[in-house]
Amino acid sequence: MRRILPIFALLLPTMAIAAPGPSEIVAHAPDAAWADVPADRLLVMTLGDGTRIPIELAPQFAPAHTGNIIRLARAHRWDGGAIIRVQDDYVVQWAPHDEKANLPTGFIAHPPAEYDRPRQGIAVRPLGFSDPYAPAAGFAAGWPVGMDQDRVWLAHCYGMIGVARDMPPDTGDGQELYAVNGEAPRQLDRNLALVGRVLTGMDHLGALPRGTGALGFYANNARKVAIRTITLATDLPLGQQPHLQVMRTDSPAFAAYLDARANRTDPFYVHPARGVALCNVPVPTRAKP
Amino acid sequence: MRRILPIFALLLPTMAIAAPGPSEIVAHAPDAAWADVPADRLLVMTLGDGTRIPIELAPQFAPAHTGNIIRLARAHRWDGGAIIRVQDDYVVQWAPHDEKANLPTGFIAHPPAEYDRPRQGIAVRPLGFSDPYAPAAGFAAGWPVGMDQDRVWLAHCYGMIGVARDMPPDTGDGQELYAVNGEAPRQLDRNLALVGRVLTGMDHLGALPRGTGALGFYANNARKVAIRTITLATDLPLGQQPHLQVMRTDSPAFAAYLDARANRTDPFYVHPARGVALCNVPVPTRAKP
Numbered sequence: 001m002r003r004i005l006p007i008f009a010l011l012l013p014t015m016a017i018a019a020p021g022p023s024e025i026v027a028h029a030p031d032a033a034w035a036d037v038p039a040d041r042l043l044v045m046t047l048g049d050g051t052r053i054p055i056e057l058a059p060q061f062a063p064a065h066t067g068n069i070i071r072l073a074r075a076h077r078w079d080g081g082a083i084i085r086v087q088d089d090y091v092v093q094w095a096p097h098d099e100k101a102n103l104p105t106g107f108i109a110h111p112p113a114e115y116d117r118p119r120q121g122i123a124v125r126p127l128g129f130s131d132p133y134a135p136a137a138g139f140a141a142g143w144p145v146g147m148d149q150d151r152v153w154l155a156h157c158y159g160m161i162g163v164a165r166d167m168p169p170d171t172g173d174g175q176e177l178y179a180v181n182g183e184a185p186r187q188l189d190r191n192l193a194l195v196g197r198v199l200t201g202m203d204h205l206g207a208l209p210r211g212t213g214a215l216g217f218y219a220n221n222a223r224k225v226a227i228r229t230i231t232l233a234t235d236l237p238l239g240q241q242p243h244l245q246v247m248r249t250d251s252p253a254f255a256a257y258l259d260a261r262a263n264r265t266d267p268f269y270v271h272p273a274r275g276v277a278l279c280n281v282p283v284p285t286r287a288k289p
Numbered sequence: 290m291r292r293i294l295p296i297f298a299l300l301l302p303t304m305a306i307a308a309p310g311p312s313e314i315v316a317h318a319p320d321a322a323w324a325d326v327p328a329d330r331l332l333v334m335t336l337g338d339g340t341r342i343p344i345e346l347a348p349q350f351a352p353a354h355t356g357n358i359i360r361l362a363r364a365h366r367w368d369g370g371a372i373i374r375v376q377d378d379y380v381v382q383w384a385p386h387d388e389k390a391n392l393p394t395g396f397i398a399h400p401p402a403e404y405d406r407p408r409q410g411i412a413v414r415p416l417g418f419s420d421p422y423a424p425a426a427g428f429a430a431g432w433p434v435g436m437d438q439d440r441v442w443l444a445h446c447y448g449m450i451g452v453a454r455d456m457p458p459d460t461g462d463g464q465e466l467y468a469v470n471g472e473a474p475r476q477l478d479r480n481l482a483l484v485g486r487v488l489t490g491m492d493h494l495g496a497l498p499r500g501t502g503a504l505g506f507y508a509n510n511a512r513k514v515a516i517r518t519i520t521l522a523t524d525l526p527l528g529q530q531p532h533l534q535v536m537r538t539d540s541p542a543f544a545a546y547l548d549a550r551a552n553r554t555d556p557f558y559v560h561p562a563r564g565v566a567l568c569n570v571p572v573p574t575r576a577k578p
Contacts, residue, residue, distance in 0.1 A: 125514035
């Protein structure tokens with residue numbers, strides 16, 4: 001076993017000096033590598049215990065669904081709602097208190113199945129490694145995606161948010177949403193509308209108690225996690241709006257970060273994989289300096 | 290968007306009848322598709338709140354490390370220990386109360402870096418889809434693995450357990466162990482010794498509060514999760530030994546399950562991926578009937 005190690009061990013001191021690790025690349029990325037998350041596509045979910053979870057929407061991929069979601073937030077439809085389902089290694093799901101109540105003006109009861117979109121009009125940086133779920137994978141406008149020659153679609157990575165639906169593919173209207181909380185369930189790609197991602201706070205959502213009912217639904221209503229509010233950031237007082245940035249996936253810093261994730265040369269590593277899965281390259285986020 | 294749907298929608302009723310989903314395949318797998326987990330490679334971790342977490346060891350891949358771990362368990366070294374680190378989307382890590390105390394007879398202070406093993410002597414079922422981390426991926430003797438022509442190694446999938454170490458590659462002696470609690474950190478493959486997996490109870494370990502210190506270590510000692518005992522199953526009274534089975538990865542049932550995970554034809558799916566990642570094919574476990 002050890003016979004494979006000396007080569008790497010000998011290389012390590014050089015590599016450690018030559019190539020910074022992913023965290024260092026992110027920490028030292030220039031301001032030009034970061035893009036503000038605009039307040040009009042930023043939701044703030046506040047849980048019963050006061051935890052604030054900022055969510056970025058992806059209107060480039062699901063305009064009808066994100067339109068519905070913005071209308072729902074502005075109408076305070078989730079205030080008093082709850083997290084109703086936590087299935088281990090799968091999803092956290094939430095819903096309004098009453099899904100049948102009057103829906104806001106402009107709400108689309110049966111939005112189209114926004115499961116992918118044309119490649120035209122959106123620039124893509126290829127991952128550069130094979131993807132078992134799609135002909136190719138990469139990053140488009142800051143988001144992890146699968147793609148073929150004509151279409152591009154958001155990928156079910158950790159923290160991505162989608163629209164729950166029943167069996168017919170057009171029944172998800174955006175009232176019930178889920179966030180991925182485990183190994184990327186990429187089999188769901190192109191089968192549900194992904195609409196955004198949790199920017200910070202997965203450490204909280206990921207640690208919620210798992211539901212004991214079928215599919216991780218909370219069998220006991222008392223276990224449900226209360227949602228105080230979900231608000232569009234533009235509707236918050238200026239002082240309460242989060243100011244967050246996401247790394248531009250078309251930046252040189254992101255290219256370096258992606259390369260470092262695939263070729264770990266920080267000193268801990270004796271055997272860099274020389275490859276990486278799409279969802280193991282989380283797009284960096286930071287507070288706006 | 291909808292234009293891609295009718296083809297699949299039309300196919301669905303036929304497919305739903307023709308091909309059962311992964312859960313149905315597992316539920317109906319014959320007894321011959323299951324292998325008992327022998328008590329002499331089965332640990333039972335009991336947490337402070339009484340939760341029992343059975344852990345299967347993988348001596349085929351890491352004989353020196355699993356030998357150490359069995360000696361530590363038989364010497365009650367983890368009794369009164371704690372989970373000291375929970376890093377979101379990465380690992381849960383535990384340790385004995387005192388790592389410097391007398392170590393059991395036969396304990397190897399510096400085991401070899403058991404990061405891979407020869408392919409010879411272990412049968413492998415290929416995954417059948419590309420893997421970004423290894424020349425090929427598959428399942429060997431019930432375990433998810435990466436491989437090249439000569440070597441085979443365990444993969445860092447959800448619930449897999451490894452030996453924490455410091456910078457030099459041989460410093461992990463098996464006292465501090467970690468379990469993967471998020472998106473598979475496969476960059477760690479061949480960089481740490483994997484020694485087993487959590488058979489049931491990841492729903493509990495996965496929901497532990499994340500540590501607020503650097504790397505998810507619990508900054509506050511009071512937050513640490515107490516470990517009452519970690520015991521080799523053979524040292525438990527017969528009535529307290531878990532009787533668990535893992536699906537044989539060389540069985541026809543597993544082949545059908547793998548195929549169904551990659552080609553989701555249950556009625557919910559409108560667009561089967563026709564591919565799947567290694568770690569998104571968790572090897573099924575059940576109580577022995």
